[in-house]
Amino acid sequence: MKDLTNEILELIRRTSSSLPPDVEKRLRESIEKEAPGSTARGALETIVKNIELSRAKSTPICQDTGTPIFYVHYPLGWSTIKLKAQIRAAMEDATKKNYMRPNAVDAVYDNNTGNNLGGDDFPYIHFEEIESDDLVIELMLKGGGCENVSRQYSLPDNNVGAGRDLAGVRKVVLDAVQKAQGQGCAPGILGVAIGGDRGSSYIKSKEVMFSEMGTRNDDPKLAELEEQLTKESNEMGIGPMGFGGKTTVLDTKITGLSRLPASYFVSVSYTCWAYRRRKLTIKGEEVIYD
Amino acid sequence: MKKITTPISDEVIKDLKVGDGVELSGVMVTARDAAHKWMIETFIKKTRAPQGDDLEVYEKLKTLLNGSVIYHCGPVVSGLDTKDYKFLAAGPTTSIREEPYQADVMKHFNVKGVIGKGGMGAKTLKGCEETPAVYFHAIGGAASFLAQTVINVSDVFKLDFGTPEAMWVIEVKDFPVVVTMDSHGGSQHAVIDESSKKVLDELLAK
Numbered sequence: 001m002k003d004l005t006n007e008i009l010e011l012i013r014r015t016s017s018s019l020p021p022d023v024e025k026r027l028r029e030s031i032e033k034e035a036p037g038s039t040a041r042g043a044l045e046t047i048v049k050n051i052e053l054s055r056a057k058s059t060p061i062c063q064d065t066g067t068p069i070f071y072v073h074y075p076l077g078w079s080t081i082k083l084k085a086q087i088r089a090a091m092e093d094a095t096k097k098n099y100m101r102p103n104a105v106d107a108v109y110d111n112n113t114g115n116n117l118g119g120d121d122f123p124y125i126h127f128e129e130i131e132s133d134d135l136v137i138e139l140m141l142k143g144g145g146c147e148n149v150s151r152q153y154s155l156p157d158n159n160v161g162a163g164r165d166l167a168g169v170r171k172v173v174l175d176a177v178q179k180a181q182g183q184g185c186a187p188g189i190l191g192v193a194i195g196g197d198r199g200s201s202y203i204k205s206k207e208v209m210f211s212e213m214g215t216r217n218d219d220p221k222l223a224e225l226e227e228q229l230t231k232e233s234n235e236m237g238i239g240p241m242g243f244g245g246k247t248t249v250l251d252t253k254i255t256g257l258s259r260l261p262a263s264y265f266v267s268v269s270y271t272c273w274a275y276r277r278r279k280l281t282i283k284g285e286e287v288i289y290d
Numbered sequence: 291m292k293k294i295t296t297p298i299s300d301e302v303i304k305d306l307k308v309g310d311g312v313e314l315s316g317v318m319v320t321a322r323d324a325a326h327k328w329m330i331e332t333f334i335k336k337t338r339a340p341q342g343d344d345l346e347v348y349e350k351l352k353t354l355l356n357g358s359v360i361y362h363c364g365p366v367v368s369g370l371d372t373k374d375y376k377f378l379a380a381g382p383t384t385s386i387r388e389e390p391y392q393a394d395v396m397k398h399f400n401v402k403g404v405i406g407k408g409g410m411g412a413k414t415l416k417g418c419e420e421t422p423a424v425y426f427h428a429i430g431g432a433a434s435f436l437a438q439t440v441i442n443v444s445d446v447f448k449l450d451f452g453t454p455e456a457m458w459v460i461e462v463k464d465f466p467v468v469v470t471m472d473s474h475g476g477s478q479h480a481v482i483d484e485s486s487k488k489v490l491d492e493l494l495a496k
Contacts, residue, residue, distance in 0.1 A: 039309065039311075042311070042468075046429045046432050046466070047429060047432060049432075049435055050429075050431065050433065050435035053434045053435055054434040059366070059378045059379050059434040059437070060433055061433060062379065062381055063364060063379040063380055063383075064364065064383065098368050102452060102453050102454070103454070105452065110324075112451075112453070112454070112455070114452070143431075145383065145408070160494055171494055174494065175490065175494075181408065181409075181479065181486070182408050182482075183408035183409075185431050237482070237489060238482060239482070241407065241408075241427065241430055242408060242409065242479060242482055243478065243482075244482050272430070272431055273431060274431040
């Protein structure tokens with residue numbers, strides 16, 4: 001099998017320094033919604049300037065280059081052991097080249113490893129064998145500030161009066177947005193998982209955010225809730241950076257999972273506007289970056 | 291847009307109000323979680339004995355921070371091997387994590403402002419009144435853009451905390467911020483929290 005270390009390094013560079021076009025488009029559109037001369041509008045204009053500058057200079061969009069989350073979809077015949085080693089080698093190299101900030105801190109002894117390689121879980125890698133000839137590696141760099149304002153609810157939740165149904169889901173998601181204020185670097189994107197256990201629920205709430213902005217869940221009930229949550233979140237007037245304004249949430253993605261009869265979890269993953277996710281496809285000899 | 295250069299006088303600070311746009315210039319120091327904990331434990335509450343170069347750094351900080359600004363930032367820095375440091379990406383980190391420490395640090399070192407994102411709470415707001423000082427909000431995530439305003443990295447302390455947590459002494463030119471907490475008890479964050487809670491309650495009642 002082909003050694004992909006250099007291609008993965010390039011994937012990391014692109015993810016850290018070049019915001020995906022669908023996210024950039026949403027941010028540009030939101031400028032017009034904010035009043036001329038307002039602090040909210042000024043914030044969005046600075047954000048757009050920063051996006052252009054990072055791309056031109058290959059410097060990180062945000063100094064917090066986040067938790068690296070890899071999803072590797074591989075055809076039969078690829079070795080996940082080798083791919084993992086290549087991902088880790090690329091991550092170390094990307095840190096040397098300053099595409100990534102050294103971000104792996106030992107939680108017990110407090111030392112920063114300096115190369116973005118922690119234990120087996122850092123970077124986080126999910127492997128999935130697929131029935132295809134193409135290998136696809138997706139990378140999300142998930143910021144820490146927005147991760148800190150992500151929340152998980154166990155329904156029923158008496159504090160917000162949320163029962164075990166979609167009406168209850170709506171209530172807790174809105175509560176999470178209000179509690180986040182600007183601290184997750186609004187305008188944010190919401191990834192919501194309904195069901196699962198505590199672990200799978202959080203994982204799926206991130207996974208759902210790999211899909212493109214504006215695409216809706218196939219289930220019409222969830223599609224409607226996605227749109228409603230984005231609209232109602234914006235009615236709260238939190239605005240970019242929490243300065244106040246019309247743009248608080250750019251999009252909402254929901255996924256439904258199986259749950260135990262006893263449990264009803266709702267996980268809300270909040271992602272900052274610096275919604276960094278990119279894709280690498282290996283199609284035979286061809287290398288394609290999105 | 292007001293232009294302010296460190297060191298900053300109390301008069302200039304008292305003149306600032308929530309909503310003011312400011313371009314900051316001059317020398318400031320980055321400090322985030324590890325640095326705040328270290329300053330509080332070693333020099334302010336003194337629950338930990340000074341070790342290594344602690345006292346030497348303390349003397350330098352007393353001069354550097356007097357009238358100056360603390361920046362909540364964990365930068366991406368090039369030149370770590372040559373010590374020819376340059377900031378490549380340097381936006382603000384979430385400030386609320388320093389809420390337990392900030393007011394005491396501001397008062398101890400006579401810090402006139404902290405730059406960060408997301409705002410801070412009641413304890414820091416009271417600290418802003420007493421010091422006096424203000425909270426300057428920078429644009430979160432605008433790291434490449436803000437790094438361009440850092441024209442010089444003159445020193446670094448506590449690099450053993452790791453690059454993001456070290457205390458970097460930097461000189462900035464026209465660093466753009468908005469005052470969101472002033473020295474008169476005003477906080478944009480408290481206002482938005484309250485108004486958004488009101489809307490949330492209406493939405494939840496539907």
